Amino acid sequence: MAKTKIRYVCANCGSVSSRWLGRCPQCGEWNTMMEEQAAPEPPKGIGTRQGKGAKPALLQDIAMEQMSRVRTGIGELDLGKSTLVLQIADAVCRHAGAVLYGSGEESAGQIKVRAERLGIMASNLVIQADTSLDAVLQEAKRRRPALLIIDSIQTMYSGDADGMPGSMTQIRESTRRLMEFAKTESISVIVIGHVTKEGAIAGPRMMEHMVDVVLYFEGERNYQFRVLRGIKNRFGSTNETGLFTMEETGLFELTNPSQMLLAERSANQAGSAVAAVMDGMRPLLGEIQALTTHSVFAVPRRTASGMDYNRLIILLAVLEKRVGVSLGTQDVYINSVGGLRVTETAADLAVVLAVFSSLRDMPMDSRTVVMGEVGLTGDIRRVPHALRRIKEGAKMGFQTFIIPKGNLDEIKEASFPQCRIIGAATLRDAIQAAFAAP
Helix, strand or coil, X not given: CCCCEEEEEECCCCCEECCCCCECCCCCCECCEEEEEECCCCCCCCCCCCXXXXXXXXXXXXXXXXXXXXXXXXCCCCCCCCCHHHHHHHHHHHHCCCEEEEECCCCHHHHXXXXXXXXXXXXXXXXXXXXXXXXXXXXXXXXXXXXXXXECHHHCECCCCCCCCXXXXXXXXXHHHHHHHHHHHCCEEEEECCECCCCCECCCCHHHXXXXXXXXXXXXXXXXXXXXXXXXXXXXXXXXXXXXXXECCEEEECCCHHHHHXXXXXXXXXXXXXXXXXXXXXXXXEEEEEEEEECCCCCCCEEEECCCHHHHHHHHHHHHHHHCCCCCCEXXXXXXXXXXXXXXXXXXXXXXXXXXXXXXXXXXXXXXXXXCEECCCCEEECCCCHHHHHHHHHHCCCCEEEEEHHHHHHCCHHHCCCCEEEEECEHHHHHHHHHCCC
């Protein structure tokens, strides 16, 4: 038996070294050299399964496997896998042509069970349950489908590279071959990749540099919806995002996410403000809740859920210095309802007004939407796409909009006859407009 060799591969650039190094000599990154086993020659037969499992078959011809899930008795635990890729394959089959689905993770029978649950019976969807990239590409060249799907890149093995499936060398080489196939054969390829705990694609970062488009399908446990976000796109903008909800029969487009985020909002509650934020190029209305209580600690607590903690500290300092509100003895808690992650500064004004509302126990008008960046001097800075934000609010039935004074020029009040649009130059102006008196 050949002796197993050990080598070290950089997780950032994929460079190979025979010994461990603290700093990669190729890209200069520290502590990125990972140990990897490399056989003297590619293992024979590891990439191709023997028997009917490795043969491609039409989805409608695959026999249903008699499988039963082990039920734990805990409803929230008995969940299945994401179905986005299979739904994409079904849509392409109906509108563009045949699809070859190369699966290294699931058997053809497992995919058939999932397709039955989703009601997918495409006659030109071909399933090839195989871990050999060579076999999948050979079949793709023979069939010439409209789309090739690889699920997942970590399970595929290429005979042109050393290492086991999932190793950095295999991922890099497999990605290179898929890119070459897509360019030379003019066939679109979707590659599914696992992600690390940090949210990055597992394996060398070179994979992201090589491909044309990188899409992240995000969905935290406290999210009511899933987000399909473009990180890289050589053919267009990365500002667009797709929002979906997960139902029993698959993923469905979320056409009105603002309604979902505000569905359970109570009227006339102190400590609540509606912020108009942008997720890519899509306007969203979300509720920002604040709670201030007398602190029993020498240093008051500051807790932020759904927004940057350091940004909250800055806004509280501006509120105390520029408006004269004393927060030195108050614990402050901020929550972005519904799992909405607030990343842009246009939500600053909503956070400040929610804190002021809770501190003074004065509710804002429930039909008011606020937007604006709060500067260190207490001024309200203009925000991009103010018109889109107001249109979203007007569609939801909101009547009053407190916006930066600098955005008034681009807003034509004639377009919103039922709405009252107030421009605020400073934080004091915004508080006065929201509560009638500071």
